[in-house]
Amino acid sequence: MRDELGIYLTLVVASIRARMEYKASFLFLFLALLVYYLAQVGVIVIVLTKFGSISGWTLGEMAFLYGLMVFSQGVTTVLFGSLNDFEGQIISGGFDRLLVRPLSPLMQILASGFEISTVAHFFIGTTALYFGSKSSGVEWTLLKALYLPVVIGGAVLIQGGLRLGVAAVCFWTIRNRSLVHMLVYSSKEMIFYPISIYHWGMQLFLTIAFPLAFINYYPSHYFLSRGGAQLLFHPYIQYLTPLVGVVVFALAYMLWRLGISKYQSAGN
Amino acid sequence: MADRAAARAVDAEELFFDALEGFPTVTMYLKFAFKSFQKQLAYKFEYFVGVVNGLLFIFIFTSLWKNIFDSSKASASSGFTMEGIVSYAVFAMIIRISMSQDDMGVMGKIRSGDIAMDMIKPYNYFGVTLAENVGGTMFHWFTRAAPILAVCLIFFDVSLPRDPVNYMLLAVTWTMGYLIYFMVNWLFAMIAFWVIETFSFQLMKYGMFTLFSGGIIPLDFFPDFIRPAVAYIPFMYILYVPTATFIGHIGHGEAMGFILFQGAWVAALGLVSALVWKAAQKKLIIQGG
Numbered sequence: 001m002r003d004e005l006g007i008y009l010t011l012v013v014a015s016i017r018a019r020m021e022y023k024a025s026f027l028f029l030f031l032a033l034l035v036y037y038l039a040q041v042g043v044i045v046i047v048l049t050k051f052g053s054i055s056g057w058t059l060g061e062m063a064f065l066y067g068l069m070v071f072s073q074g075v076t077t078v079l080f081g082s083l084n085d086f087e088g089q090i091i092s093g094g095f096d097r098l099l100v101r102p103l104s105p106l107m108q109i110l111a112s113g114f115e116i117s118t119v120a121h122f123f124i125g126t127t128a129l130y131f132g133s134k135s136s137g138v139e140w141t142l143l144k145a146l147y148l149p150v151v152i153g154g155a156v157l158i159q160g161g162l163r164l165g166v167a168a169v170c171f172w173t174i175r176n177r178s179l180v181h182m183l184v185y186s187s188k189e190m191i192f193y194p195i196s197i198y199h200w201g202m203q204l205f206l207t208i209a210f211p212l213a214f215i216n217y218y219p220s221h222y223f224l225s226r227g228g229a230q231l232l233f234h235p236y237i238q239y240l241t242p243l244v245g246v247v248v249f250a251l252a253y254m255l256w257r258l259g260i261s262k263y264q265s266a267g268n
Numbered sequence: 269m270a271d272r273a274a275a276r277a278v279d280a281e282e283l284f285f286d287a288l289e290g291f292p293t294v295t296m297y298l299k300f301a302f303k304s305f306q307k308q309l310a311y312k313f314e315y316f317v318g319v320v321n322g323l324l325f326i327f328i329f330t331s332l333w334k335n336i337f338d339s340s341k342a343s344a345s346s347g348f349t350m351e352g353i354v355s356y357a358v359f360a361m362i363i364r365i366s367m368s369q370d371d372m373g374v375m376g377k378i379r380s381g382d383i384a385m386d387m388i389k390p391y392n393y394f395g396v397t398l399a400e401n402v403g404g405t406m407f408h409w410f411t412r413a414a415p416i417l418a419v420c421l422i423f424f425d426v427s428l429p430r431d432p433v434n435y436m437l438l439a440v441t442w443t444m445g446y447l448i449y450f451m452v453n454w455l456f457a458m459i460a461f462w463v464i465e466t467f468s469f470q471l472m473k474y475g476m477f478t479l480f481s482g483g484i485i486p487l488d489f490f491p492d493f494i495r496p497a498v499a500y501i502p503f504m505y506i507l508y509v510p511t512a513t514f515i516g517h518i519g520h521g522e523a524m525g526f527i528l529f530q531g532a533w534v535a536a537l538g539l540v541s542a543l544v545w546k547a548a549q550k551k552l553i554i555q556g557g
Contacts, residue, residue, distance in 0.1 A: 025465040032468035032475075039475035043484050050346065050489045051336050178317035186321050189328055197335040202327075 007103055011111035033120035041066065041124075044192065055196045060135030061224055062194075067128030068216040069191055072155035074121025080160040081118070082109050084184065086167035087176050099264070106164075106256065136224055144223060150242050155215040157245030165252035171259030191216055196230045203232055214244045300396050301403030315411060322365050322416045329357040329484065330424055347488050352517060355426040356486055360511040362420070364483045366413035367446050367506070369401045371473075374457035375466055387549065394545060398450060405446070434514055437523050441510040444530035449506045451537035458541075461548040476501075482508025486517070502537065505530045 044066065048059045057065065086109065089095040098105045133140070166183050169176045191212050195203050206213040221231065221238040228235030337350035348356065374397055377383040386393045420426055429435075456473050460466045478484065480503035487508050490498055498504055509526045512518040518526060 025468070028465070029468045029471075032471040036471045036475040039479040042479045046485055046489055046491070047332075047336070049491055054332065055335050178314045182317045182321055186324060189325065193328070193332055197331045198327075199331070202331075 008107050008111045011108070030120055034124070037070070037120065037124050040192070041128075055194045056230065057194050058136060060132050060137075061220070061226075062132070063128045064132030064136060064138070064224060065194065065216050065220050066192065067125050067130075067132050068151070068155065068220060069125075069188070070121055071125025071129060072152050072159065072215060073188070074118045074125055075152060075156045076159040076163070077118045077121065079110060079156065080163045082111075083163045083167040084180050086170050087174070087180075090170045090174055105260065133223070138223055138225075148223070151219040154242035154245030155219075157249040158211060158215055158241075161245070161249035161252035164249070165255050168252065168256040168259040171263045187212060194230075200232060207233070207237075211244050211248065214241045296391065297395055297399040300399040301406070303400075303403065318365075318408075318412050319415060322361060322412060323419060326358055326361045326416070326420060326424065329361070330354050333357055348486070348517070351426075352515065353486075354424065355515050356511060356517065358420045358424055358426045359515055360483050360486075360507055362413050362417050363442065363445075363510050363514075364481075364507055365416060366405070366409050366442075367449055368405060368408040368412070369450060369453055370404055371453040371457070371470070373397070373400070374454065375460045375470075378457065378460035379464075379466070384552065387552070394454070394541065397454070401450060429514065429516055431516070433520055434516060437520065437527075438510055438514040440527055441513050441523070441530065444527065444534055445506045445510045447534050448502050448530065448537060451534075451541050452502060452506075454541050455537070455544060458544045458548055461551050477503055477506075480504055481506045482511060486512060488517075502533050505533055 044054075044062055045059070047054065048062060052058075054062060086095075089098075089109065095105070095109075098108045101108065132138075138144070163180075163184055166176055166179050169179060187210070190198075190206060195206050195213050195217050198206075203213070206217075218231075218238045219241045220226070221228070221235075228238075231237060333353045334350065337348075337353060346353070374383075377386065383393075386396070421428070452473070456466075456469055459469050463469070480498050480501060482504050487495060487498060487504050505526070509518070509523075509530060513523045513526065
């Protein structure tokens with residue numbers, strides 16, 4: 001296991017060095033990402049300056065909600081970013097090459113495409129979390145400070161599990177580009193806003209069937225001390241992010257293992 | 269099902285081109301449009317995802333506005349009623365989908381060098397690209413915009429405007445907005461002649477389009493100090509003007525002013541597009557030795 005980790009890190013460093021080769025274009029990409037995300041934030045800021053609050057969430061609270069999502073998305077992209085183009089590896093046959101090497105194929109894929117552009121995610125996520133907790137007056141107790149990384153870990157497992165599950169679909173369908181687009185990117189727009197703006201049926205869906213609400217909505221209740229008045233469920237739900245993360249990732253990993261065994265037995 | 273639809277499209281194509289025999293140039297551009305339409309028919313799953321995506325965004329923003337406009341305060345300060353802003357959200361998204369264009373094609377050709385083949389062929393590449401986009405757009409009209417509209421009319425309690433003038437104004441503002449959008453895409457694609465890493469520019473364009481086109485928030489909600497600036501960049505003329513005109517938020521008289529502005533943008537961007545294309549051709553020849 002320690003050897004595997006060593007190899008993984010070596011591959012990651014190699015990948016970073018490849019990306020850094022063109023420094024100017026890297027810097028420009030960072031700027032472009034900032035513009036892109038500022039536009040997203042701009043939509044929320046304009047609505048809030050005009051109308052004061054969304055479903056009882058003020059600018060500071062919305063910033064915290066957004067920050068939690070973007071930061072955990074940044075960590076997810078660092079670890080699982082290369083899974084989004086898994087389709088390409090299956091089509092080109094690149095994945096077959098990984099299968100014959102003495103290292104877990106999943107590890108090799110995760111190490112192959114280290115997305116250094118996620119620096120922008122961390123930058124925006126940290127800023128939003130900082131501003132959000134400051135302006136909505138979060139009292140940082142030791143417990144909250146210790147729990148934040150745990151929640152982010154859980155949120156990363158949810159998003160990583162989602163990407164892994166969507167990638168595993170390739171073993172059966174070869175192509176999954178549209179599915180990536182819908183389930184990984186578009187769906188995230190749902191949780192830019194507190195899910196209490198949606199019909200209760202959708203809130204149920206985002207909690208049980210497609211649990212994106214655990215990435216930022218439920219844990220934000222805890223950090224912002226919002227109480228449970230807005231929740232459809234028992235207030236304990238705000239602590240469940242880590243558990244949900246483990247369950248989602250375990251299910252996705254099972255699907256992935258099933259997919260690999262199916263892929264190999266097909267005689268590829 | 270798609271096969272039968274494709275077969276029918278071919279029938280229609282033959283009939284259509286028989287009728288146009290005397291006009292070779294027009295026929296050529298129309299052929300590009302038809303081919304592009306047919307290409308789109310091949311991706312069934314993409315199609316399904318596109319429809320679901322569109323409905324998802326409509327669902328998000330109608331929920332958002334309904335929640336905000338639930339308090340009577342909001343409608344007084346914004347110039348929109350709740351019905352007004354909900355139908356804005358619905359039609360802005362439908363018009364956005366109805367304008368879908370392939371904004372990576374030209375860029376891809378420039379990067380791969382295939383553009384050289386298009387330059388030596390006896391047609392105007394700008395016109396051919398436009399024709400191809402129109403074909404794709406027609407596909408999006410029938411297969412995405414129309415079903416989404418139907419679903420919205422049934423489930424999102426919005427209604428179509430009664431006044432036929434609104435439809436005529438939509439036809440004009442939509443066409444102008446479409447041309448502006450096309451030329452913005454064209455100019456961003458041209459960047460690939462000078463810069464290798466174009467993804468960053470695309471990201472910036474998406475960002476500006478999201479915020480300023482009116483696809484999500486109408487221009488009326490921008491703070492006073494930004495609004496005049498937004499009126500001087502082309503993005504709001506792409507979606508805001510057609511949508512606000514169609515739902516009657518912009519009155520008929522006021523719409524004329526906006527159409528004039530759209531016309532000015534079409535002319536200005538057309539000129540710049542032509543100049544940049546000339547410069548790009550020179551640039552390519554220099555590189556080729």
